[in-house]
Amino acid sequence: MSDTTEEGETMTFKESPEAVAQVLQHALIGDDLPDSFTLLGREWSLHRGVFPSTLSAATEVMASIVPYPLGGSFLEVGCGTGVIAVTAALNGCATVTALDINEKAVANTVANAERHGVSDRVRVLHSDMYTELDPAERFDTIFWNVPWTYVEDGFALSTDLHSAVFDPGYQGQARYLAGAHAHLTDGGRLLLGTADLGDRERLDALAEETGLRVELLRRVRRIEEVRVMEYHMLELHRK
Template identity: 50%
Template sequence: MALVERTRRHGAGEFQLLGRTWELLPEVWLPTLSYSTEFYTTHLPYPQDGSFLEVGCGAGVTAVHAALSGCATVTATDVTSQAVDNTARNARRHDASGVTTVVSDVFTGLDDHDQFDCVFWNLPYVAISTDYRYPDGLTRAVFDAGMAGCRAYVAGAARVLAPGGRLFLGLGDIGDRDAMEGAAAEHGWQVQLVAASRGEPDAHVEHRLFELVRA
């Protein structure tokens, strides 16, 4: 909960990341508290002239970077309206065309026909008991009660992937990798490690990018 409280203390304002200045709204995760956003944003293979879906967009760093890196369309979803608004603001700020924002719990807010060439979610790292009740939206950036978010992601991903599309997720070494891989296997996915790294300000955590492919 310490990182959540540090985000709250920062409040609304601006932050610097990846050579750009970003706006941060209240109750939205501050990406500079962890190396994770920088790591995943710079290691994802963005489909040139293709479509990209980010689940859990937060302040919008990865979604905006995807649009500026050659994706024709980017859909950014989050469970909180504050994060969706924050991403839309940062897309306008950086003239990132083709970015659409949607309030969605994993895939629930998408249309049935929506499909994407690349799908990614930086999963909440901390698995917590199934009966945990989120006090607010911000804590959902950190905790995954009963790993329900992870399970919904691997269960619904096949529907939102375009033919030949690629599926990625991020999970640090403080997360439950065995449970993640078990959930993926239940839905026909094999998990492959693509990249891993440590960096400031949380160098004690190894951030890991995984690709899920059909078993």
């Protein structure tokens, strides 16, 4: 594994939506999936119908490099199994709010917060982006490990799990950027986790439209089953 803080040229890799859909189908109905997994030296519950956090190194990498606001408030969009939200609480965040559009993911995150003794600091909401937040709520850090696989507008999200890996036309990321600053404290940080499977040019264009610029904070490479994956931690700043 290697990582760097220097911005450099990044090649965008293409991933077949059909291949991803097969993985999602297995996560929904595969009889061989366990009900728990080990990650970051801890055991985590896995509910059927939630994107497994060990299909790639993404969750482990992001959970390890997110700059958590120690003693502050942390908001995670798209919490999945809850690994990052729970890790935020275990790493010193005073309050954590976790959002997911998938009700099964909400229940999974609640279970893992209870499992690791941080239920008093982790609130989990069934929410489409920021919709269930109070308009006045503000957070020191907002983070989303976004769906990477680019598909065009109109692509059908046929199961709850599809939204974990597909963001048609990057509409979700556009909403994430446009709505975030209404929920950031003064000096708060807006972060986005992605990979070289994402469309960085499109993301930069969306940021530009929202009056933001994108900074690469960390780059982490992992050797995975098919190829070397490159994960990116990005921060978005007002111009």
